[in-house]
Amino acid sequence: MSPRPVENLGRFTITHTDGLARRASLVTGHGVVQTPIFMPVGTQGSVKALAPDDLTAAGAQIILGNTYHLYLRPGDDLLARHGGLHHFANWTKPILTDSGGFQVFSLKDIRKLSEDGVEFRSHIDGSKHFFSPEKVMSIQNNIGSDIMMVLDECVGYGADYDYTAKSLELTTRWAKRCRAAHPKHKNGQLLFGITQGGFFKDLRERSLEQLTPIDFDGFAIGGLSVGESIPEMYDMLAHIAPMLPADRPRYLMGVGTPMDILTGIENGVDMFDCVLPTRNARNGTLYTSRGKVNIRRAEYREDDSPLDPDCGCYTCRTFSRAYLRHLYVAQELLSYRLNSLHNITFFLDLAAKARKAIEEGRFAKLKAHYMEVFTPGATEAA
Amino acid sequence: MSPRPVENLGRFTITHTDGLARRASLVTGHGVVQTPIFMPVGTQGSVKALAPDDLTAAGAQIILGNTYHLYLRPGDDLLARHGGLHHFANWTKPILTDSGGFQVFSLKDIRKLSEDGVEFRSHIDGSKHFFSPEKVMSIQNNIGSDIMMVLDECVGYGADYDYTAKSLELTTRWAKRCRAAHPKHKNGQLLFGITQGGFFKDLRERSLEQLTPIDFDGFAIGGLSVGESIPEMYDMLAHIAPMLPADRPRYLMGVGTPMDILTGIENGVDMFDCVLPTRNARNGTLYTSRGKVNIRRAEYREDDSPLDPDCGCYTCRTFSRAYLRHLYVAQELLSYRLNSLHNITFFLDLAAKARKAIEEGRFAKLKAHYMEVFTPGATEAA
Numbered sequence: 166m167s168p169r170p171v172e173n174l175g176r177f178t179i180t181h182t183d184g185l186a187r188r189a190s191l192v193t194g195h196g197v198v199q200t201p202i203f204m205p206v207g208t209q210g211s212v213k214a215l216a217p218d219d220l221t222a223a224g225a226q227i228i229l230g231n232t233y234h235l236y237l238r239p240g241d242d243l244l245a246r247h248g249g250l251h252h253f254a255n256w257t258k259p260i261l262t263d264s265g266g267f268q269v270f271s272l273k274d275i276r277k278l279s280e281d282g283v284e285f286r287s288h289i290d291g292s293k294h295f296f297s298p299e300k301v302m303s304i305q306n307n308i309g310s311d312i313m314m315v316l317d318e319c320v321g322y323g324a325d326y327d328y329t330a331k332s333l334e335l336t337t338r339w340a341k342r343c344r345a346a347h348p349k350h351k352n353g354q355l356l357f358g359i360t361q362g363g364f365f366k367d368l369r370e371r372s373l374e375q376l377t378p379i380d381f382d383g384f385a386i387g388g389l390s391v392g393e394s395i396p397e398m399y400d401m402l403a404h405i406a407p408m409l410p411a412d413r414p415r416y417l418m419g420v421g422t423p424m425d426i427l428t429g430i431e432n433g434v435d436m437f438d439c440v441l442p443t444r445n446a447r448n449g450t451l452y453t454s455r456g457k458v459n460i461r462r463a464e465y466r467e468d469d470s471p472l473d474p475d476c477g478c479y480t481c482r483t484f485s486r487a488y489l490r491h492l493y494v495a496q497e498l499l500s501y502r503l504n505s506l507h508n509i510t511f512f513l514d515l516a517a518k519a520r521k522a523i524e525e526g527r528f529a530k531l532k533a534h535y536m537e538v539f540t541p542g543a544t545e546a547a
Numbered sequence: 548m549s550p551r552p553v554e555n556l557g558r559f560t561i562t563h564t565d566g567l568a569r570r571a572s573l574v575t576g577h578g579v580v581q582t583p584i585f586m587p588v589g590t591q592g593s594v595k596a597l598a599p600d601d602l603t604a605a606g607a608q609i610i611l612g613n614t615y616h617l618y619l620r621p622g623d624d625l626l627a628r629h630g631g632l633h634h635f636a637n638w639t640k641p642i643l644t645d646s647g648g649f650q651v652f653s654l655k656d657i658r659k660l661s662e663d664g665v666e667f668r669s670h671i672d673g674s675k676h677f678f679s680p681e682k683v684m685s686i687q688n689n690i691g692s693d694i695m696m697v698l699d700e701c702v703g704y705g706a707d708y709d710y711t712a713k714s715l716e717l718t719t720r721w722a723k724r725c726r727a728a729h730p731k732h733k734n735g736q737l738l739f740g741i742t743q744g745g746f747f748k749d750l751r752e753r754s755l756e757q758l759t760p761i762d763f764d765g766f767a768i769g770g771l772s773v774g775e776s777i778p779e780m781y782d783m784l785a786h787i788a789p790m791l792p793a794d795r796p797r798y799l800m801g802v803g804t805p806m807d808i809l810t811g812i813e814n815g816v817d818m819f820d821c822v823l824p825t826r827n828a829r830n831g832t833l834y835t836s837r838g839k840v841n842i843r844r845a846e847y848r849e850d851d852s853p854l855d856p857d858c859g860c861y862t863c864r865t866f867s868r869a870y871l872r873h874l875y876v877a878q879e880l881l882s883y884r885l886n887s888l889h890n891i892t893f894f895l896d897l898a899a900k901a902r903k904a905i906e907e908g909r910f911a912k913l914k915a916h917y918m919e920v921f922t923p924g925a926t927e928a929a
Contacts (some may be wrong), residue, residue, distance in 0.1 A: 210874075211879045211881045214884075215881065239877075243869070247851060255865050255870070466625070479598070483598075483599070483637050488592070497592075497595065498593075498595050499595070501880050
């Protein structure tokens, strides 16, 4: 696979700012991404319950794949033979892959960390595997993602100062090895660094200082939304996000709720991903312009109105809340698709609205509006 | 709900014959159905894993709903308040509903038969219910289906002569009560009778003789594909199908495989329904122009070709066998939709090809072709 050269690959252009919020665009090997943007998560090469046509209809610009999962199944060697994940899953727009680090570190009891990398056992068959910085670069090369992430250690919430300090140094050494293993724009693939440092501001700053000199195409904030309270998370976000290099895209990993995303944007973050909209869709929790709706509730049994009258997705255009509730209660497979399609549309619309608000200098007003919508007391489900 | 009057409601027009096979059309309250036709089964108000847009893309003309399931969930009273199943599920084309009899008689240990009807317990919560001929007419009136079916007793395979003889008389008495409870074309809804008689040709004929004088809009063959061998089924089908009134649509209930359908058409049957294509799709068994494919097999791991190069469905246009195998093995929800969409498309294409072949007087040739494709030794999976 030798990708055709892309003009201005990696170029990040900020066209508007509004406070710390930025309206920008990023050139990738499979097209330009308009930011701020939410990236639906396609763990195993499929955004759960949705096909590429659904994602396109929802307005998806870029999706995320999980290196850990794709490495185990179908295998990055197979993906390489099939022209990469784009060709395999027939997704022609940009793809970002994580490094697999987060998944591996979630396998608490079945992984072993060393300077060289991390040994772990597959959650599928218990087989033994090893991820080094070089290995995860090679896997992501095989996957052919447009944006690759470095291998990092994501320390859990509650890790002490000394452990966190030692860990971020390891993350820095691994970041350098990743950059060395994947020279800039090799295969037309960008590479982002990941800052760590747990919940210690000075360690967050230290991690950032160590990573900034490495010439990454973008910088991520890792290790948030790992069990801390919302105020703790927002406090750290407000502290560290504005310090990330201003001329590169900033990516808040694995986050989050609509309010988390808006808070990230407010603090200068450009990119987000989270399984929340798809996972919640499967649990019947739906996001609407009027708050969250738990579609399984009896109050929707006879509700002939659309899920969200302000939403233009197929689900809202076509079906009533009563029908969506019936599908959920009857455990019909269609429920997963319709709910997921709506939630993904909602998150992508939210990002589109944020982009427009920044362009028009009214982002604070937009955020204030959503704070009212998503205040627990104000939700429809309350 | 007062449906607008439909011109020529119930009119069945045969335009071509080819041997016993008929090419015809049936006018229903929600449009004209071109026969022979396969009807996808939407048990609980949803053809499993497929939305109306998928069904339309697959070429579905009419779908089936199960009265037993819809009565229990969401309830026919609720459906009536929501403008019937068409409005509730946003399916604007014709719907046929069975009477619930087949499902109730499958609940062997939890139903009690009497002259008046059948008492049964819900498979969901064990609650007690009673279906009489009048009750199932009223439920189907609430559902608002275009074609209703009478309540019948479907005797299982192996029932003896005396039981079967007694049972078909009950089915006849119930058929008369259904016709009385649902006067011709009330609410714009057609009503079909169901012939029974088990695996005794004289009893099949007796059932038919008793039902023919009742002015039904169509006649169904019930009680086949209930455990008998294929030769036994085809033998009975060839005996009884051509005896059904020639000027009314003939419907072979709950059948079947592509060869069953073609054998039915060959013997003058016009309508078919079966869960086979959707159920098999969920199990990874896919029907193609070259035979059955078990997509989970390792031989498809690296297969970059489309599932069926002769199929125009979204699945075949968009994805490789390798990707479909990956989705199946990784238990991705998208697997259900893509596989179901393909299998339903295959069954609807088969019916379309049969219609065209009858028009062109080459149905026997078409059937011979599929006999080669679906001979076990000739399948790809062999």
